[in-house]
Amino acid sequence: MKELSTLCYIEKDGKYLMLHRTVKGNDVNRDKWIGVGGHFEKNESPEECLLREVKEETGYTLTSWQYRGIVTFVYGEDTIEYMFLFTADGFEGTQISCDEGELEWVEKAAIYDLNLWEGDKIFLRLLEENHPFFSLKLVYDTDDVLQYAALDGKRLWL
Template sequence: MMMKSKLTTLCYIEKDNQYLMLHRVSKKNDVNKGKWIGVGGKFEENESPEECLLREVKEETGLTLTAYRFRGIVTFCFEGYPSEYMCLYTADGFQGELAGCDEGTLKWVDKDKMESLNMWKGDFIFFDLIRKDAPFFSLKLCYDRDYYLYQAVLDGKELDIGET
């Protein structure tokens, strides 16, 4: 049986040399449980990537984005699951007050402290691309059933990801 791919957005909101990060600790049966990620989520019917981004950020943070940039598309492959295609954004303009999130704890984290967070190994790859202000990119990240990153392909070229 063919499984349907997921379409999602993820955004790293920037302020004062920090990113707003979500520590996923609230949901049961969450593949991201215990991990630090940006904010975002699944597309709803007939949504564009930007509409999904704006809705998800508002739902998870209470903030309304006023300036954002589409940075790349990330293809996630997990053995035994359908592929996920994630539209990756950064944002540096927003209005409103930070609200609580039912998926975990929101926290502003210094950009130079990001590498100390418990994140997916592949997230560090696209964080580096964002940090270097890389042009729009396509990144494919493949994980096995034990969540070991075994392949990363950037713009069609395999990356040397070393040992985890």
């Protein structure tokens, strides 16, 4: 099964808006902290999906964003997800409650203290280092353990 999604790290005052996924029972991200985003709807571009998902999950309308990379997730034998990764530093509107968990502004320096996916730590560092547009492949086993990572086609040693 192939899936398409977006993920965005909204920045303000040295913080990222993080979503602590606590609501959905059967959620691969349950109890993890992630950015905001979600799956494409029919005929959406990555930017259209980004803007819709951010608005639905946060109440914010993005006014400034940057496409930073594509992340290929492989889970077990049957699932591949292509995630379009963005950062945003401009938005307007009033924050709302998210039906997928709690939204919280977290100091960038404290992000790594949260319950993150191992692969998310890799792309968060790439964002932090202002790495140019990248392609990152992350392979997880069915126990959610990162088995393999490759940046721009070159294996990273974990």
